[in-house]
Amino acid sequence: MSRSFNAFGLAMGAIALSCLPAVAQTKITNEGISATEIVIGTHQDLSGPVKGWGVSVSNGMKMAVEEINAAGGINGRKIKMVLEDSGYDPKKAVLASQKMIERDKIFAMIGPMGSPTVLAAQDVLFDAGVLQLFPLSSAEFTFKLDPNKPQERLKFANLVPYVESTRAALKYMVEIKSPKKPCIMYQDDEYGKNVLDGFTQQLEAMKLQPASATSFKRGASDFSAQVAKMKSDGCDLVVLGTVIRETIGAMSEAKKLGWEVTFLGATPTNVMEVPALGKEAVEGLYAASGFEIPYEDTAKDKVKDWLVNYKKTFNTDANTQAIIGYNAVMTFAFYAQKAGKDLTGQKMLDALESGDKFLDIFNSPPTTFSKTNHLANTITQVQQVKNGRWVLVKDNLMF
Template sequence: MSISLKAIGLAIGAVALTQLPAAAQTKVTNEGIAANEIVIGTHQDLSGPIKNWGVPVANGMKMAVEEINAAGGVNGRKLKLIVEDNGYDPKKGVLASQKLIERDKIFAMIGSMGSAPTLAAQDILFDAGVLQLFPLTAAEFTFKFDPAKPQERLKFNNLLPYVESTRAALKYMMDWKGFKKPCIMHQDDEYGKNVLDGFTQQLEAMKVQPASITSYKRGASDFSAQVAKMKSDGCDLVVLGTIIRETIGAMGEAKKLGWDVTFLGATPTNVLEVPALGKDAVEGLYAASGFEIPYEDTAKGKVKDWLVNYKKMFGTDANTQAIIGYNAIETFAFYTQKAGKDLTGQKMLDALESGDKFLDIFSSPPTKFSKTDHLANTITQVQQVQKGRWVLVKDNLMF
């Protein structure tokens, strides 16, 4: 009797031991991996208010997939990219994610567009064990994870984070120009809140009071009330937690009022469309940035070839967004290669956390992750619109 009880005790102990690590283990899907193919998905704004972001990002991703597949794929497997439209709407982001997971059986979600659609769909991915890689939002929820929640290990980001980049650029501008009354106008969502956090944290560190804080609803097109308030509050520097249309709208409104004030945009303002569409209204705008924007007439080598090939493929000039989309797929392919021929979800996670560095062709800072840090880097630049082009003003900033 005592022997059997002892055996039962040992068996129960063994079961308990096997279950303990499992409770802390990250579940990673092996769906989407076939002998000759890897299925990956993305949801972009192809029809909504930031389609000037979504369309070129999707194009850049398609270009990278085409190049990788033409060269034989990754360890002999071709990439199959499925693109869905989220219209910059959280509900559509959720529906797109459900479709990509349940019907298309994707291995990883890459470069999903926008803070609100990405956040709304995040838990659906984690429940299914699907990696959330390099979303097109630098909000903190895309890389900060709680070690006590193993599924949160599935998120990685290679974009410059809004909080850190806003802090670095704001500190540089305040020190350089001696501004005394900084203000902010930000989008009323997860993205805008991150820019606001960077703004308020940096001012607290510098013991400076904000002169004005104002926001607008996502999708708004009239900023007259916000600009009038900031002008009457005597702002001498306006930080913009805006995207393309809102950046042009706010600066155009200031010009109308004859208000000569310095504007500093968060990283999403640092795109070719802002000077191309805003013209004189945005001349002089400063912005936080992650890498220099290449222009075809001054680019050299691989970057020049890339710009020419993009134009051939899509009939339009490449931009920042296309580069980000292209790099998202190239980064995925780099770590998939590292994961080896016998690809599994767990091996992909291990490869991402290995500390191996990915270097792109655009001279961006290296991409590198670890078991405890799922953000690629925080090195910030400041650029300025001068005569219709983005020009580098300051490099290698850290807050």
């Protein structure tokens, strides 16, 4: 995740925000705050195509809530978390968000899952003055501020954006592999199109022509046509805008055809399930990444304790997604604590925009926001699957 945010874009954003009319105030709710409790909500895919993400993310969130509450809560208030299943369906995400706003009276939506689902539901939150914090999406819409829409101040993102991370990782791969015919296979939705944008922008910057760009529908399971096309196009580096099963499916198809080619996955491919389920089919896969993945037998101190506790609690090994979910709630708690005992929506917003740094236990890059920048950072790594494990290849990348 490089701390390099586009300087020109930041400057223009600051200028644009400074030109906001005085009446353009951000409406923010005080619902969900009582003397003893803060109600937060989240929607995850617990039953659909990316439930491998959603279940683990929600487990990580639950673990953080339990840990915070056991330590006395946030300035004496316990967290109550409302969890809804979106099935990775945008319509269900909208209905879940409406239910959490109207019935559960949530104060903030924390770590909601997926680019298409978050995009569909976010305006429902903003209209109600509900914060959208740290969604499980790295799409630009999760942090880009429109100065003409003051309600967009309610969104904050802490994952490496797909465009920036894809660009940084692709730049590195082009430098070490010198491909002549780079290609991309991407999911035909908001997530995939962001990866495509990063791919296209970086190739243009490096004066390279793509040999092929092929897409697939979200939820697809057969990638034979796409892989056959890329092979016939002579692709020598394939960028994957995929998640878990699509990554394994595409690489398995390539192996079946005897096609030896370098694969580079976008950040959602950088999860433990890919090597665990894909086995030899995904050996050698490179991926853009936000932080180094810890393994229990090599982790130390607090991270080791956390991994052991997670396994004891959920009877399964912790993974990237669980860490992201845990960090989403811990980041919220950090800024809510900063907002003080007399917590209000406005004080929470002020705390988030204060520039104070949140540091997690996993040695991730610092999280920090300002009035004009609602993206935590863009520091990117490249990792590779070697002998069934993700191994750090290069860190602190930027484009």
